[in-house]
Amino acid sequence: MSLSPRFIALLLASLIAGLTMVFLAFVPGTTGSMLFVVGVSSFLLSFFLVLYTIDILVYREITKLYEAIRKLKVRDFSISRKSILKTGNPFKKLNDEIFVYVARKQKEIDELKKMEQFRREFLADVSHELKTPIFAAQGFIHTLIDGAVDDEYVRDKFLAKAARSLDGLDALVQDLVALSQLETGELRMHFDRVDIRHITDEIFEQLESVAQARKTTFRLKTPLTGPVWVRADKQRITQVMTNLIQNAVKYGNDGGKVVVTLEDEGKKHLLVTVKDDGPGIPPEHLSRIFERFYRVEKSRSKEQGGTGLGLAIVKHILNAHKSKITVLSRLDKGTEFRFKLDKE
Structure with missing residues (x-):
């Protein structure tokens, strides 16, 4: 029940008038007329005094404070007026609004x-990743300047190493630019009819030398015959598949295998799976592997190369395809990445 100022004033005035009449009834010589006059007078006086106190001094000021909070809340969070609590008790409204507002501000x-x-972590990671190739190239070039340039063998060797360091720096900068454009929406997807089977076969051919170096075998597994058409940005989905297959080779076991599976997921989607039989990823790392520069084993990842941005880029590209990538991994059993694409 809503306690309005008038109801509260009426209740208190009746109580005060009643108590006054009860006390006067015990006074000797008090007549019924006197009790009536005193009761009516105390009731009217108490009613208007309580009403003025509650309505003017309390309710109206509380209502003004509530309105100020409501306006601030609407401006900050774009909340529709329909969602604001409708009640006649400003104390309840104020309490509810303050609770909601404070909770949301705390979340913010x-x-x-x-x-x-x-x-802070990103700046520290970027500084570290940029420093390594820059210092390496700087050291080789300064060595040549100091006189090693006269030795043809040393000159060619150091120039090749400096070039590799600068190539790594260029790859890092390109990945940073691509990731930034994906996050801000500047990099637009150009969706078209794409044969994901053909893309996978091409990537297997491109990475054949890398796989042979580790004695890794590739396998495409699908119950579908002929081209497997999906709706995707060909360049970006090729980047996704290349990154996942390349990582499976890099971080898998020597003599292992990488299996790419293409299978129907209902009438509208195709499920793409990239699986290796490597050492797996520890459970505590699974929730963070899509973060920028996050490496499960920093020393081993450095030896394997890469910018540390590949999976972050994969995640953003698939988000732009309205898809979500998931990872399943068991220690000493391997790792499996999954995502869906719209069928064409």
């Missing part, structure tokens, strides 16, 4: 703290 503060922590 927590998100800002996470973003600040992410920014």
